[in-house]
Amino acid sequence: MTYTQPQIKPQDVKVKILLAGGHQCTITLKSDAPLLHNLVKTLVDRTQQNPGFPTLFQIPIDEGRSALCFPSEHLVGLVTEPPIYLAQLQPPQPEVPVEIPPEIPLEIPIIPAHVNDDLISRYAQIENFLTASEKNKLIKYVLAKESEFVSTSTSTKAEDYRRSMVLHSFPEFSQLMINRIKAILPDVLRKLNLPSFSVGDIEAQLTLHNDNNYYKLHNDSGSPETATRFFTYVYYFNREPKAFTGGELQIYDSKIENNFYVAADSFKTVEPRNNSIVFFLSRYMHEVLPVSCPSKAFADSRFTINGWVRRTD
Ligand SMILES: O=C(O)CCC(=O)C(=O)O
Numbered sequence: 001m002t003y004t005q006p007q008i009k010p011q012d013v014k015v016k017i018l019l020a021g022g023h024q025c026t027i028t029l030k031s032d033a034p035l036l037h038n039l040v041k042t043l044v045d046r047t048q049q050n051p052g053f054p055t056l057f058q059i060p061i062d063e064g065r066s067a068l069c070f071p072s073e074h075l076v077g078l079v080t081e082p083p084i085y086l087a088q089l090q091p092p093q094p095e096v097p098v099e100i101p102p103e104i105p106l107e108i109p110i111i112p113a114h115v116n117d118d119l120i121s122r123y124a125q126i127e128n129f130l131t132a133s134e135k136n137k138l139i140k141y142v143l144a145k146e147s148e149f150v151s152t153s154t155s156t157k158a159e160d161y162r163r164s165m166v167l168h169s170f171p172e173f174s175q176l177m178i179n180r181i182k183a184i185l186p187d188v189l190r191k192l193n194l195p196s197f198s199v200g201d202i203e204a205q206l207t208l209h210n211d212n213n214y215y216k217l218h219n220d221s222g223s224p225e226t227a228t229r230f231f232t233y234v235y236y237f238n239r240e241p242k243a244f245t246g247g248e249l250q251i252y253d254s255k256i257e258n259n260f261y262v263a264a265d266s267f268k269t270v271e272p273r274n275n276s277i278v279f280f281l282s283r284y285m286h287e288v289l290p291v292s293c294p295s296k297a298f299a300d301s302r303f304t305i306n307g308w309v310r311r312t313d
């Protein structure tokens, strides 16, 4: 776990702002400008049927001699130059590709792909990942392994960064998990609208969070040894009835500061639901909120099998 982020060179982007009523205005922004991010976010929120917070854009134009002001609801599209295309979020994939007759001029909102893809975090959560019988066997197995769990928080300098326990070797289940992940990966990529990639090693560890355990903000791919981690997966399981609260996974959107990705203020919250698995890009900043487990019993913990899918290129 480290906090180094990949470096990105900002570039000039010519942005034509299309407003309701056919008005438009062209400005030039750096690709990492917060204004560009906000414009893009306004559109992306709308495509996700998530109207977001209405804001008033106030954009200096004519070298600061005038200002363009408009409410965010009036933004209908952006045309960017260079023409980098938007990878659409959650598109309803048509069975047959739709042909657009070339003679019809279309002004399709085009958003630099890196702004969209890099700044808005997406995840996929799949319920009932194991069969009931597999999950029950897994719980039984884990309860018999209590003495083999070791603390994750002893060796690092950032002593208070992480509190949890880990079981590194569990061959009876790690291979099952890895096989299932390989099998479901194409669906996950489709769901997240990501291109397929050449899959390398898949790692797996078994962790638990008990009372007042947590894992503060981090990413999973920021060091040379972890740089090829592409996807993080977390499979959640616990005894029923569930005897802990908290322990939500928060996945942060990104923003760019001094050419580095850092966590934005916005995030998505994932409930650690029994027998569900979540997938997200390993470079996203994320954290595990503190768990409250009043009994403090090992068997009442928030258990996970989690790990990483590496890419070979
Ligand atoms: O337990 C979780 O929800 C996430 C764990 C995590 O972020 C990690 O092990 O790197």
Ligand SMILES: [Fe+2]
Pocket (backbone or CB within 6 Å): 218, 219, 220, 232, 286
């Ligand atoms: Fe993580």
